[in-house]
Amino acid sequence: MKKLACGVDLGGTKINTGIMDQDGNILCNVKIPTEADKGPQHVIDNIRKSIMESLNKSNIDVSQIAGIGIGAPGPLNADKGVVECPPNLPGWIDIPLVDILKGDFDTEIKLNNDANAAALAEHLFGAGQGINNMVYMTVSTGIGGGAIIDGKLYNGANSNAAEIGHHTINFDGPRWCNCGNPGCLESYASGTSLVKFAKKYIDSGRDTILKNIPLDDLKAEDIFDAAKSGDGLALELIENEAFYLGIGIVNIMAFYNPELIVIGGGLSSQWDVLYDKMMKTVDERALKPNRQICKVVKAKLGGNVGLIGAASLIL
Amino acid sequence: MKKLACGVDLGGTKINTGIMDQDGNILCNVKIPTEADKGPQHVIDNIRKSIMESLNKSNIDVSQIAGIGIGAPGPLNADKGVVECPPNLPGWIDIPLVDILKGDFDTEIKLNNDANAAALAEHLFGAGQGINNMVYMTVSTGIGGGAIIDGKLYNGANSNAAEIGHHTINFDGPRWCNCGNPGCLESYASGTSLVKFAKKYIDSGRDTILKNIPLDDLKAEDIFDAAKSGDGLALELIENEAFYLGIGIVNIMAFYNPELIVIGGGLSSQWDVLYDKMMKTVDERALKPNRQICKVVKAKLGGNVGLIGAASLIL
The missing domain is CATH 3.30.420.40 (ATPase, nucleotide binding domain)
Known part of the structure; x- marks a missing residue:
């Protein structure tokens, strides 16, 4: 049995x-x-x-x-x-x-x-089956991660390894994240931050169809929808979102040199919109050998x- | 035998x-x-x-x-x-x-x-004896790293794991490093970059005793010496150097959650000058549990x- x-x-x-x-x-x-x-x-x-x-x-x-x-x-x-x-x-x-x-x-x-x-x-039953060195990153309201090293889940010294969301990608960045670390990846690339950037631009008077949505109701999906209908601000925000995710991936490659990076969470549902833009940054900036060995794919297991x-x- | x-x-x-x-x-x-x-x-x-x-x-x-x-x-x-x-x-x-x-x-x-x-x-014979999860970072003309995970050297998929020097700490940073990744840690915190920052300030007309040294001969040690004699620019440069190293340590802690970080290379000879300043940044910015479990020490093995x-x- x-x-x-x-x-x-x-x-x-x-x-x-x-x-x-x-x-x-x-x-x-x-x-x-x-x-x-x-x-x-x-x-x-x-x-x-x-x-x-x-x-x-x-x-x-x-x-x-x-x-x-x-x-x-x-x-x-x-x-x-x-x-x-x-x-x-x-x-x-x-x-x-x-x-x-x-x-x-x-x-x-x-x-x-x-x-x-x-x-x-994802390692045992999803996109990472049979891959012994892989990193999973989840991008939704927050950003989290987990690393499989030599076929085993890597916990670190006190179960806080692969806290990818809270590593610095710009030490002069915004203090938006409750981790207390200004400019962490989550403060740039989470769904929550995408909405925060949108609100900041709307507040500063940028013209956008997003203004038709009450600010308190604005969600990441709305921004992707607006981008699909050609809204300039939304397109710019998505471009930036993909860039920030690309920087996160560059850093995952530098630290872990994995064979595979699997991306899940709510924002991975926008894979077709994000993938090419994200990988442009990765191709430009990642160390060549680390980039060459590593695939970046969408998670398989869903909810x-x-x-x-x-x-x-x-x- | x-x-x-x-x-x-x-x-x-x-x-x-x-x-x-x-x-x-x-x-x-x-x-x-x-x-x-x-x-x-x-x-x-x-x-x-x-x-x-x-x-x-x-x-x-x-x-x-x-x-x-x-x-x-x-x-x-x-x-x-x-x-x-x-x-x-x-x-x-x-x-x-x-x-x-x-x-x-x-x-x-x-x-x-x-x-x-x-x-x-350092794991087998130096500062990291008996520590199964540790990261070594060397800071001299460049910045390199190596990770010991569960007591074993972690190579990654093609021997390029822990390329700490070439992870992004400011995606808008200078394109000084030959890795091609703007704003990588090495482009901020290596000995070479310390000298580059000094030259940039001297070129822009800042007053400093470093001007007495022909620009082409300027070395990282000269900046540490000038700081010891109270030179304002040198003190500022060392403050920044320690800050950038601190950001690197914050990110090492977020990714690897190690018990120990060992710092070697030429600049570790300035340990007493750098340590407190560096750890101030770490204490302010690192995730609390990752910080609490982790010691940061100077390498033991020398040349x-x-x-x-x-x-x-x-x-």
Whole structure:
């Protein structure tokens, strides 16, 4: 019989929990709101509930799974199973999530960073199958990353390796990111930053069809839509977005010299718009041998990548 | 009897070759000029000569050593034993150095990047003993790096991992570096760049005691000396130098999350001048958990680090 594991993808807005087999097939999954604003105790109850519901829905007992893997926002300590202080889970400070859940579920429980888990998922079941040195970068409201080195997930000294979003690409850059590091990649190239740049230009009086959208409702998708309809400002913003992502990729290549970079997250849905522009910067700036050996591709696993990665921590 | 290996540190100006035992003791070494301007064939003859001389000087036969390790400037391919096109070895294009030397020496021969070899040396015998996740950065005329991951030298897909000097710290930065990537760390923080910044300020009319030195003779040491005597421009340049190095360290921490960063190379001799200023930037900007777990220390091995690292590729 195939080995099974439970995966929990704990996000700031929703918890996606499910049962996966060793081939990466999801037998069932359950999505519920995180309700992060109600504090850690409430969120932990929701995690518990989602695990119970997944087990019930697939009609299996906890004794039939090899364990429970949890992907959570960082910073966290994977070895100790402790969630430290993620900005999008208010009130969480050094919560020993693994120990708490061990009181409820008599099975192995592992915790890791959500982007690390997603990197593992893409390595085992997605775009990076069979590739031993690869880096995964997720670009959505924030930017995260995970590195597979010699076929294994690289955690670093305290589970915070490949924090790609928070490395500096311009030391004189904006202080937009809550990491506190001005000019980090996330402060230039995340979906949130794309919207911030748009607002800045609109505030300064630039003409654009984006002005028809109330500023508070403006989303990254709106900017891509406006660019498709030929809006000058939107086109410029997308050009810049691709450039910043290109710089991020140049730096990933310089540090890790991977065979493959896999890009996921919400903005990867705009792959056809971004790819050529992004790679123009990479081709111009990356070290030649590092560029030559490395492919840059879109992630394969879609919305369940976090769940698959979390369950993969066990299998 | 202790195992022995021959190490060859091939630099742009000199070749430092010696015999080392498995405890990192150098039994003898031989330094000769590289004479890089005379082309690859001449340099290869010099390498051969330096190996023969080391063996003769220590009165051992090639059959008594476990092999010959060579640290050379990148880019190169360690797996294939090929030196690709190092900027400071003119005329070297895809030279199969390992195969060539195998015709002369009947023993195992390994090639790796000089900074990678130095990282291995500091890990095995220097400041990083017993530390399984560490990064070595060398700061002199250029900036290089090497990463030890889970106790092993990390080469990447084609031996160009940890090219720290050529990652972007300001995408709008100067195009000073021959890597072609504007605003790379080397173009801000190498000894060469420190001198370039000084010349730029002197050209623009800044008053400084550095004007007493003919511009073509100006060296990084002169700037440190001028700073010690209170020269305003020199103090500002050193402040900036430390800031740029700090940004490099912030990014190393974000990518690798190491336990230890070891800094070597010529500029590390100015450790007492640079350390506090450099770490101020790191403390302000690095991700907190990545900063907390990581020490930043000066390299221990000094001028023979390249030789020790090269020999360590074998032992």
